[in-house]
Amino acid sequence: MPIVQLDEHLIDQIAAGEVVERPASVVKELVENAIDAGATRIEIATAGGGKTLLRVTDDGCGIDESELALAVRRHCTSKLSGGLEEIATLGFRGEALPSIGSIARLSIRSRAAGAGAAYEIAVDHGHCDGPRPTALSRGTVVEVRDLFQKVPARLKFLKSDRAESTAITDVVKRLALAEPEIRFEISGQDRTTTVFPAARDMGERIAQILGEEFSQNAAEITAEREDVRLSGLAGLPTFSRGNSLQQFLFVNGRPVRDKMLVSALRGGYADVMAKDRHPVAVLFLTLDPAFVDVNVHPAKADVRFRDPGLVRGLIVGALRQTFAEAGLRSSSEGAAGILARMRAKADLVTPAPRRFDGFAPGGYAANAHAAPRETGNGHGAYEPAASPFRPLASAAEAAEMERRPAPVSTGSSHAETRFAGFDEPGTAYSAETIEGAAPAGVTSAPADDFPLGAARAQLHGNYIVAETESGLVIVDQHAAHERLVYEALKEAIHGRALASQMLLIPEIVDLTAEDAERLAEHAEGLAALGLHIERFGPAAIAVRETPAILGQGDIAKLVRDLSDELAEFGTSDTVKSRIDHIAATIACHGSVRSGRVLKLDEMNALLRQMEKTPSASQCNHGRPTFIELGLADIEKMFGRR
Known part of the structure; x- marks a missing residue:
């Protein structure tokens, strides 16, 4: 078979298979772009689990009219001015927007900061139209419709709408943890609206996403070794889960799922956690970008460290030291x-009517010889003269009760x-x-x-x-x-x-x-x-x-x-x-x-x-x-x- 040059549209679809795995992958790329644009408010709207509609709206710096056409072309980016050794942004590959546009209907409306008008560009499964004027006050709105409709081989492997919506929420949570000063909102016909308001600090954002219970059952981590800094919260060993979904790991503010970091987390909990349980943790690693390679996979979920032993040792040692110093918690x-x-158990018990008027003026104490009245529970009313449980008559009787030894049970059928x-x-x-x-x-x-x-x-x-x-x-x-x-x-x-x-x-x-x-x-x-x-x-x-x-x-x-x-x-x-x-x-x-x-x-x-x-x-x-x-x-x- 002769060697031929592949069609550009087919090339984009092949590349999209690496970048866009599911609707949550699209949300991740679009929200990362909004964060890189300096947004303070990001709204995500979905329908059909993201397969029908994905809309990401931000108030960032926007895209100039002259750059809209470049934004949807492969290998075009504004984020690599310092080269691969100084990556300071979440996105940098220049593949996300063209990959999405090759497998869905993509539209971008944007108004650059200081521009007099907004412009829109549309990409329909690889075919570009625009830019043209549109209405928008500020920021950028990116809409993705009919994801994978013309790529049925990928569409049939997607999960249910509910499962895809859950995956989108998980992606937004991870990005929101890394950016506490940004307000995030997730809404749509397939979900209830979830809002993460801008937080004062990282502790408040962690409480928003993982709940106050985690904050109360976690120990603060702060450690540094050879310019590699580790911070965050690690759940107590007895505060564990049946899966690893509550583990949030970040490298220079980037959410990652690196197996070496996960292994180090497990190593830190060795000897204090059951084998079938998983810790809950939010950990942030900060180091020189030159010492970590984030260009390992198009999804940017894996990283490689120049000195993995140093990083692993820092995490394991910091966790063990923190638990040792935490004392009895x-x-x-x-x-x-x-x-x-x-x-x-208490809800299963029907309490007796709360009626006790034996000592009230005019109550049964004044008519001790009268016939007892029947109550609703079938028992006679309380008679203080006949009851062994009655108030002490005097201080002398009270003192005598204190000196009296406790009774010893001898013949009861209950355990002594x-x-x-x-x-x-x-x-x-x-x-x-x-x-x-x-x-x-x-x-x-x-x-x-x-x-x-x-x-x-x-x-x-x-x-x-x-x-x-x-x-x-x-x-x-x-x-x-x-x-x-x-x-x-x-x-x-x-x-x-x-x-x-x-x-x-x-x-x-x-x-x-x-x-x-x-x-x-x-x-x-x-x-x-x-x-x-x-x-x-x-x-x-x-x-x-x-x-x-x-x-x-x-x-x-x-x-x-x-x-x-x-x-x-x-x-x-x-x-x-x-x-x-x-x-x-x-x-x-x-x-x-x-x-x-x-x-x-x-x-x-x-x-x-x-x-x-x-x-x-x-x-x-x-x-x-x-x-x-x-x-x-x-x-x-x-x-x-």
């Missing part, structure tokens, strides 16, 4: 879940309320026995002296109830002790060079020459973890010693995983992560088990150690170690507020 989701379940500080299974709870259960100074300490308060009881052999100044805390003793043991093991293991086990016969692992070279460069760091390797020819590695704690494992697989990690991220965390996994397993099996009864001093000692241990708010598997209930919430449940 429990996600509000746990308390909210408890309150919601309690309210749901036991105090956790006794070894005898039949010992019942009483005020007298509490005083002797703990050493001096433990129970007498006020609850507000410690963040986790003072232990008061143990429930079901696993949950410690502690009183704090502002409410109460419920602690999972097994999860909490598991974290304490794990952190102690990690400190002992990584605080010195790990013991290694010499192989009787060195393991030879065949690799590519590039992988062998990369591993050889990291041999010194791996030796500190107990893995001793050396070059064995041009394309092989000889493993002479392995970390003793790993035992008998697949050495070849370990080495190949290391080489893959070094090739992709420039780091060698595989060995450390496997050692940490073993330490986590030891901690899990060696921690205090559920069902073990603890004395009061043991419970308080556990609480005090939690307050001094990093990441003690969640266990090694990502489960919360404690839930805090505020006194205000408890009072609301009982109608006191």
Whole structure:
């Protein structure tokens, strides 16, 4: 088959396949152009999930009449005056508008700043018409209709209108997070209107998009290393989601979905989050444009860093340090879940009529011998003389009640309320026995002296109830002790060079020459973890010693995983992560088990150690170690507020 020159229209359609994947891709390109134009208000209108209509209106600087025709031609842009090494705008390729015009009906109305009139140009599936005068006060209006109507191969792969509308909203949210000073509005026949007003700062914009709940359950990130700055908010490990849709990553203000950054985010949450959960985070990386390449893919969602190891190390280290310094912070989701379940149970209960007039003048107290009246619930009316629950007659009786020990239940069919500080299974709870259960100074300490308060009881052999100044805390003793043991093991293991086990016969692992070279460069760091390797020819590695704690494992697989990690991220965390996994397993099996009864001093000692241990708010598997209930919430449940 002979080589022929492709038709210009076909070339544009091929290029459009890389730039325009779905309606959300069109919105992304058009909104980025509006941001680059200096807009302060951007409105997006859609119909049919963006397949029928997409309209983006902005109040930016506009396009001059003489430049409208160039704007819809390929490789024409005003944003590369500094070359590819100094890209300071979101758009720069000069492909978006011509690509959209080749697969849809495109119209652009614009009035340049200071111009006396506005002009319009139309592109119908590659055929250009205009420019011609039109009516517009300022800025630019771009309309895209009948997207992919003449490209059925792409149209049939689009999702439902609802799914496409959701994707458009997600794109606008990401761009709005990067530009808090701009007002965004999304409207249309296929959606309810959503407005993100201009925010005073980034914190306000994050609250607008992710909600106040995220702001209350997030830690502020601020870190810098070698002119690379990281900032933003990272959700607490216990504030997680079932997917990664709530992860917003930005590089120099550009929303990206780079796999290296996502991997670094996961690495920062290692040891504190369950494997099937995903963190919620909004992170901004700022660095010299010369050190990052954004011209990797036409969609500009991927980036390449000159030093990926530096960037990854900054993100992982900043997240781990932030969580370690955050102290004991429990996600509000746990308390909210408890309150919601309690309210749901309360709604199922039909309360008795609130009628109590026994002590009122002229009430039943004055007619104690009269026949009781029937109430609507079938019970007799209250008679204070006959009731065992009556007000104290005098101050002397009140004092006598205070001195009287609490009753001990012996024959009830219900489980007895036991105090956790006794070894005898039949010992019942009483005020007298509490005083002797703990050493001096433990129970007498006020609850507000410690963040986790003072232990008061143990429930079901696993949950410690502690009183704090502002409410109460419920602690999972097994999860909490598991974290304490794990952190102690990690400190002992990584605080010195790990013991290694010499192989009787060195393991030879065949690799590519590039992988062998990369591993050889990291041999010194791996030796500190107990893995001793050396070059064995041009394309092989000889493993002479392995970390003793790993035992008998697949050495070849370990080495190949290391080489893959070094090739992709420039780091060698595989060995450390496997050692940490073993330490986590030891901690899990060696921690205090559920069902073990603890004395009061043991419970308080556990609480005090939690307050001094990093990441003690969640266990090694990502489960919360404690839930805090505020006194205000408890009072609301009982109608006191």
